[in-house]
Amino acid sequence: MSIFDIPTLDLARAQFAFVVSAHIVFPAFSIGTASFLMVLEALRMITGKEVYLRVFEFWKHIFAVVFGMGVVSGVVMSYEFGLNFAHFADKAGPVIGPLMGYEVMTAFFLEAGFLGIMLFGRNRVNRWIYMFAVVMVAFGTLLSAFWILSVNSWMQTPAGFAMNDVGQFIPKDWWEIIFNPSLPYRFVHMVLAAYLTTALVVAGVGAWHHIKGTADDAVRTMFRMAVAMILVTAPIQILAGDQHGLNTLEHQPAKIAAMEGHWETSKGAGLILFGIPNDKTETTDYKIEIPYASSLILTHSLDGEVPGLGDFLKDERPPMTIVFFTFRIMVGLGFAFAGIGFWGAWLMWRKRLHAPGLYHKVALVFAPGGFLAIIMGWFTTEFGRQPYTVYGHFTTAESVSNLSHTAAWAGLIGFVLVYAFLFGSGIFYLGRLMKRGPEGAEPVENTPQRAAGVAGAMLAKDVTTDKSEAHA
Amino acid sequence: MSGFAHYLPDIWAAIIAFAIMTYVVLDGFDLGIGILFPFLGSDENRTRAMNSVAPVWDGNETWLVMGGGGLLAVFPLAYGVILNALYVPIIIMLLALAFRGVAFEFRGKTRRWKPLWDKAFFGGSLVATLAQGAILGGLLRGPEVTGRTFTGGPLDWVSFFSLGTALALVAGYIMLGAAWLVIKTSHDLYDRARRVGEWSLIITLGFIGLASLATPFLHPEYFQRWFAWPGIILSAVVPLLLLAAGYGYWKGIRSDRGVMAYLSGIAIFVLCFAGLGLSIFPYIVPMSITIREAATPPISQGFILVGAVIFLPIILAYTAYAYYVFRGKTSEHEHHY
Numbered sequence: 001m002s003i004f005d006i007p008t009l010d011l012a013r014a015q016f017a018f019v020v021s022a023h024i025v026f027p028a029f030s031i032g033t034a035s036f037l038m039v040l041e042a043l044r045m046i047t048g049k050e051v052y053l054r055v056f057e058f059w060k061h062i063f064a065v066v067f068g069m070g071v072v073s074g075v076v077m078s079y080e081f082g083l084n085f086a087h088f089a090d091k092a093g094p095v096i097g098p099l100m101g102y103e104v105m106t107a108f109f110l111e112a113g114f115l116g117i118m119l120f121g122r123n124r125v126n127r128w129i130y131m132f133a134v135v136m137v138a139f140g141t142l143l144s145a146f147w148i149l150s151v152n153s154w155m156q157t158p159a160g161f162a163m164n165d166v167g168q169f170i171p172k173d174w175w176e177i178i179f180n181p182s183l184p185y186r187f188v189h190m191v192l193a194a195y196l197t198t199a200l201v202v203a204g205v206g207a208w209h210h211i212k213g214t215a216d217d218a219v220r221t222m223f224r225m226a227v228a229m230i231l232v233t234a235p236i237q238i239l240a241g242d243q244h245g246l247n248t249l250e251h252q253p254a255k256i257a258a259m260e261g262h263w264e265t266s267k268g269a270g271l272i273l274f275g276i277p278n279d280k281t282e283t284t285d286y287k288i289e290i291p292y293a294s295s296l297i298l299t300h301s302l303d304g305e306v307p308g309l310g311d312f313l314k315d316e317r318p319p320m321t322i323v324f325f326t327f328r329i330m331v332g333l334g335f336a337f338a339g340i341g342f343w344g345a346w347l348m349w350r351k352r353l354h355a356p357g358l359y360h361k362v363a364l365v366f367a368p369g370g371f372l373a374i375i376m377g378w379f380t381t382e383f384g385r386q387p388y389t390v391y392g393h394f395t396t397a398e399s400v401s402n403l404s405h406t407a408a409w410a411g412l413i414g415f416v417l418v419y420a421f422l423f424g425s426g427i428f429y430l431g432r433l434m435k436r437g438p439e440g441a442e443p444v445e446n447t448p449q450r451a452a453g454v455a456g457a458m459l460a461k462d463v464t465t466d467k468s469e470a471h472a
Numbered sequence: 473m474s475g476f477a478h479y480l481p482d483i484w485a486a487i488i489a490f491a492i493m494t495y496v497v498l499d500g501f502d503l504g505i506g507i508l509f510p511f512l513g514s515d516e517n518r519t520r521a522m523n524s525v526a527p528v529w530d531g532n533e534t535w536l537v538m539g540g541g542g543l544l545a546v547f548p549l550a551y552g553v554i555l556n557a558l559y560v561p562i563i564i565m566l567l568a569l570a571f572r573g574v575a576f577e578f579r580g581k582t583r584r585w586k587p588l589w590d591k592a593f594f595g596g597s598l599v600a601t602l603a604q605g606a607i608l609g610g611l612l613r614g615p616e617v618t619g620r621t622f623t624g625g626p627l628d629w630v631s632f633f634s635l636g637t638a639l640a641l642v643a644g645y646i647m648l649g650a651a652w653l654v655i656k657t658s659h660d661l662y663d664r665a666r667r668v669g670e671w672s673l674i675i676t677l678g679f680i681g682l683a684s685l686a687t688p689f690l691h692p693e694y695f696q697r698w699f700a701w702p703g704i705i706l707s708a709v710v711p712l713l714l715l716a717a718g719y720g721y722w723k724g725i726r727s728d729r730g731v732m733a734y735l736s737g738i739a740i741f742v743l744c745f746a747g748l749g750l751s752i753f754p755y756i757v758p759m760s761i762t763i764r765e766a767a768t769p770p771i772s773q774g775f776i777l778v779g780a781v782i783f784l785p786i787i788l789a790y791t792a793y794a795y796y797v798f799r800g801k802t803s804e805h806e807h808h809y
Contacts, residue, residue, distance in 0.1 A: 065577045068573060068574055068576060069574060072573035072574055073570070076566045076570070078536075078537045079562060081544060081551075082540075082551045083562060085552075086556040086622065087552060087620075089548050089552040090549045090553075093547075093549070094769060094772040097548050097768065098779075100545060101545035101780075104537050104541040105784065105787065108538075109791070113787065113790045116528055116530070116798065120527045121798070124797050170768075170769055170772075171769075171771050171775070401552070401555075401622075403556070403559065410560075411560075411563050418570060418571070425574070425585075429581040
């Protein structure tokens with residue numbers, strides 16, 4: 001099959017998957033950064049310490065760039081449902097439309113309305129109004145996550161609706177719709193992911209400046225905060241993910257079967273650590289498994305029954321290979337993040353957190369790890385709910401727009417090229433901002449005697465102390 | 473209550489129309505400034521012009537999300553059909569808006585590539601505006617619909633009429649942008665904005681005249697509405713009001729009353745919008761799907777109306793406050809990202 005034989009349905013799916021994957025990394029980072037900025041501004045107001053202001057100003061500039069990319073890719077999202085899945089919009093609109101309407105009215109406007117003041121207004125309003133603006137931006141990002149995850153969760157675990165005579169989903173009970181069975185799990189899992197992802201980025205930037213010898217007190221402060229945040233959120237995230245999995249087992253057993261790599265429903269199922277799912281033979285080959293562990297995790301008993309994909313009709317199965325691998329990458333990264341948290345805590349306890357070493361190199365490598373984990377997690381959940389858009393009720397094939405093959409190709413290529421160029425440039429500029437650091441580059445150790453003032457000299461001293469510690 | 477429920481689709485049509493109108497007059501001025509970008513004379517002028525809109529453009533663009541999201545929320549059938557039918561110009565618009573949106577952030581981050589982001593800001597603004605005008609033209613011509621599905625082709629929207637509406641919108645946004653610059657800037661940039669304002673007004677009014685002459689002939693039903701009772705009254709009055717608004721803009725530009733010019737520019741857009749409404753009401757997809765056919769049931773429209781009644785006034789209040797915080801002339805060194 002040549003690439004020109006790809007069905008229009010798959011082109012529409014590819015476009016949606018691409019633009020939503022490209023989008024999700026920006027709001028995930030803005031959710032975390034907005035909350036981080038809120039905490040920094042509050043700490044500055046409470047303690048009066050100037051270092052928090054410097055950390056705030058540094059991340060504010062990064063936030064502005066990320067938020068801008070989130071806005072432009074987010075405007076696209078509000079139109080994607082109709083562009084590629086017009087029939088889904090028509091049929092599910094009465095239920096999901098109002099939720100997205102609430103997202104726009106309670107979250108998007110709030111963020112946008114106060115963003116201008118937050119970015120440019122410090123000298124134009126008093127400090128309480130400024131703090132209020134910062135809080136509103138952070139609150140808006142969380143509210144936005146709540147509404148859009150409510151929509152997504154309803155599509156995964158639909159509740160509180162009936163059907164009308166033209167085949168539309170009609171709301172019956174808004175409470176049941178908004179707080180549908182998977183929302184609490186998904187919301188907690190996603191917000192934690194956003195916080196963890198941001199903490200990893202902050203830690204990575206801090207680590208870089210430690211390695212380069214440009215870690216002033218602002219860098220050290222943010223590095224400590226980030227490591228502490230990883231230490232707290234990563235283990236909680238593992239627990240939250242486990243609970244989310246139990247919820248999925250109850251409502252979407254086929255997804256669980258694909259995630260676990262099970263083809264046959266069985267009691268006392270082993271946990272497959274690695275293997276290669278084979279759609280033809282309906283087996284998972286070359287598997288390495290821990291006996292009984294899958295049953296233990298999913299049912300909390302050694303001989304609990306765990307579903308297999310073979311029990312589902314062929315046209316009702318998600319693609320196991322993608323779900324199986326993306327899930328493993330996500331989980332593997334999650335445990336690695338927890339490891340970074342504990343390692344950092346140990347270094348903190350030994351008072352060696354600021355001594356550049358292997359830890360900082362590892363933290364630097366894992367700086368973008370959260371984004372990868374988020375995208376892998378979304379692939380798991382979104383491929384895992386195929387072939388449905390509204391789980392168990394409405395298929396992706398029924399949802400798609402009436403598109404010409406050429407237009408669908410042109411749209412996909414257009415988005416890929418433009419996003420690659422624009423967001424590639426954006427990430428490059430972000431990297432430059434991060435490298436510059438809170439004080440605007442120049443290694444501190446090269447300029448110890450400069451007229452930069454007492455602070456500079458003190459910083460240089462700190463760095464030297466760190467070095468001697470590292471060699472000790 | 474059943475009486476109230478009956479009018480929900482009309483109330484929502486009015487709210488969506490308000491959102492789209494607000495989008496057009498707010499993002500209109502910052503898109504207009506983008507289109508004027510290469511013609512501002514100097515790099516300082518460009519920086520000053522961009523800084524004057526930097527704190528507010530994001531909020532302006534949110535009204536576009538409100539228009540799209542609102543349509544999905546209360547008229548999902550229309551949302552699906554319109555986006556399906558206008559797939560190509562809408563994707564072009566979205567990509568163009570992406571170029572200009574990131575240019576705000578990227579322009580100040582690089583010296584070497586600054587000219588590139590200047591071009592992205594200009595090109596993105598221009599193409600987004602052209603696409604929006606073409607979307608309007610394509611919609612007015614009426615997409616082909618069978619049952620609940622768009623059944624036309626991907627390029628059905630292309631026509632001389634939609635080219636005309638595209639160019640008209642460019643002139644109109646320049647007109648709004650010029651008024652904004654008159655309000656927010658001084659010296660050389662201010663003088664340029666005044667000159668641009670004068671000719672953009674004339675071109676805008678000319679395009680409106682042409683479009684008004686062409687629209688009734690797009691569809692027999694449009695013709696009937698414009699020239700039969702009671703539409704004939706509006707057909708007679710609207711041109712006079714347009715001339716009055718045009719005079720207001722002209723006076724405002726020439727007598728250093730930028731706010732008056734800007735408000736007159738808004739009046740011109742509102743009048744055109746009213747004419748559009750007269751042409752297509754009660755259809756939401758011209759001549760195939762009415763507002764009531766596309767409307768979701770009262771339990772949906774009522775639920776979101778509660779939110780709209782509570783939040784839209786609050787949104788308007790803090791949006792106004794944000795504009796108030798950044799009132800007055802913008803200096804070159806302010807509002808850098």
